[in-house]
Amino acid sequence: MCTGRCSKCIGITLLPLAVCAIVSNILLYFPNGQVLQLSEITDLVWFFHGILGAGILVILPAFMTLGAGGAGCCANRCGMLLSMILSVLGFAGGAYCVVISLLGLIGGPLCDTGDGEYLYPFRNDTLEDNYLFNQTTWSICKQPENIILWNIVLFSILLIIGVIEAILCFIQVINGLTGFICSTCMRRRKTNISGM
16 A cells, blocks of 8 residues: 555544544533633643644644645655654654543542532542442532533543544554655656556
8 A cells, every 4th residue: 555545544534533632622621511710620631631632743743644645745755754753743642642531530520529629539549449430429529510421521532532643643653654765656656657
């Protein structure tokens, strides 16, 4: 398969994933559509793992891989090299999103336990006693409504997106290196031209 076509497929896949990551991260600021005070928002949301990590840092290689995979660009060594370098950045962004999402899932949300004070009721849980495996403990969080489910769903979406993006960017690093070193399509074109 032409390295340029592979780049184009990866770029087309990365773009919607990056947009979904940005939207998911923004939704974490508004649990159940409520506007909270800054001090009432879970701290890990402020790491911008979906906006910056799985979003902006992945959009850059997505556009570059689309350019490297465009018609007539298949053997563009500079384009493949640049897509490879930016894909390393995208891999780092996806991995960053995975790490923060895992921490967000394990630590749980910031919530009001009923006395008007916002705290992290699940941060000291062991992995065996973690709230993720014991749904009966969810009732401890009174406000914002459904904050635990909101966080679990969005952090899980960001985790999955981060994993997929990291894998795709890693594949593009290999693909870009192959395209840069081998220029497989250029050789095919030269063979076709000389055979005429």
